[in-house]
Amino acid sequence: MGMLDYTARVEIDASAEENGLALMVGGLILQNLQEHPSKRDDFARLRGRVAIVAEDAGVAMTLAFQGNMVTVSDGIVGVPAVTVRARSEDIVQLSLLELIPRVGLPNPLGAATREIFLKSQAGHVRVYGALLHIPTVLRLSRLLSVN
């Protein structure tokens, strides 16, 4: 999909070229890395697979992080460490999470963060594997956040 002016790559696998969710998430990662150098450290440290499923849209994708590189594929590929399942509008909202400046954790006072928390409690947003992979979830949250 694109190269940045430093050694990082966001690759869209041929399988995902018609997967709008994959293009959206891949594009978001690329634009966030270009515009927010602070996210590059998180990107470099991410390893392993994360799957995202937009249940209402019937679309799934997998991010395979390999340190400064991610491959975005259609469907669930391999065994993801973390799987996010939610409605499409909630997946978009995940990228609106407000972050605490310098700390980089989701800000519980933020409107989007609170809403996601409530949806998570109600079972509308489910993150499987989160407890076993807390650093991955936090890095991914920061990487995808447009804030």
Added chain:
Amino acid sequence: MSHLFPSDAWASAYQNAVNQNPLYKSAGKDWTHGKVALVVKADPSIDIEQDMAVLLDVNAGSCNAASYQTGEQARADAAFAVEGPYDNWKQLIVENLDPIKALMQGRFKLTKGHLPTLIRYVESSKQLLASAQNVATEFRR
């Protein structure tokens, strides 16, 4: 009176519908990020010989102009371009298809524009497109 989609008359009626949508006025009040092109892919079977578009000059919750033009012109003038085949646009207008869901399904593509900005204004985008439901529309098939 219904208007053929897409056409000059439809674009004009759509502009009125956007400006009469109080939910768009509210959700889009902070939008200052430029024009939006809704591009219908070429479909010679319904006399759309080349990509055509409705270009919306939207700003601060109002639609200042809406024009019907070629996709090429509209892409050049717009800050954001969303593209899809005729039948998907028809479905979006008739059934109020959720545009985010449709984007994720690959039924529409964002071919120009800053994705993080669009994400920040997702409700505004939804209301902009939902306004099309209030246009009396005649479809080509």
